[in-house]
Amino acid sequence: MAKPKKLNSFKAFYPYYLSEHQHPICRGLHYAGSTFVILVALYAITSNQYMYFWLLPFIGYGFAWVGHFFIEKNRPATFTYPFYSFLGDWVMFKDFLTGQLDKNLKLHNLD
Numbered sequence: 322m323a324k325p326k327k328l329n330s331f332k333a334f335y336p337y338y339l340s341e342h343q344h345p346i347c348r349g350l351h352y353a354g355s356t357f358v359i360l361v362a363l364y365a366i367t368s369n370q371y372m373y374f375w376l377l378p379f380i381g382y383g384f385a386w387v388g389h390f391f392i393e394k395n396r397p398a399t400f401t402y403p404f405y406s407f408l409g410d411w412v413m414f415k416d417f418l419t420g421q422l423d424k425n426l427k428l429h430n431l432d
Contacts, residue, residue, distance in 0.1 A: 331405050331412075334398075336429040338409035341398055343431055347388035348413065348422075354384030355414045385410065 328334040342348050358381045365373035382399065389397045398406040416422040 328402065328405065331408055334402060334405040335409060335412065335425075336431075338398055338406065339413070339426060339429055339431050341389075341393065341395055342413065344388070344392050347392040348417070350384045350388035350392070351410055352414055352417055354381045355410060357381075357384070381410070 328337060342351065358377050361373050361376055361380060365371055382397075385399075386397055389395055398409065413422065416425055
């Protein structure tokens, strides 16, 4: 999907976001990064080691950007839509965990 001119809502952004994550390995790297972010955040909270919060952006974006640069070979949406992209990561992760991702991919003709 070509990059739209301007997306003014997350509802309009999410189909574009999904189109930039069509390769299952790229999505898997996003899920791995999100999982590690949750685990490290929980560890930081339960161990009172709050310095680990500094790692979270590197963990989350590191996995995701490897997927974009080496698998999808596209530019992460984070650079153009940072807030929507961050939200898209978590919505896609939720859709994956709840079994809704395939439905959303089909809905937007991305399967």
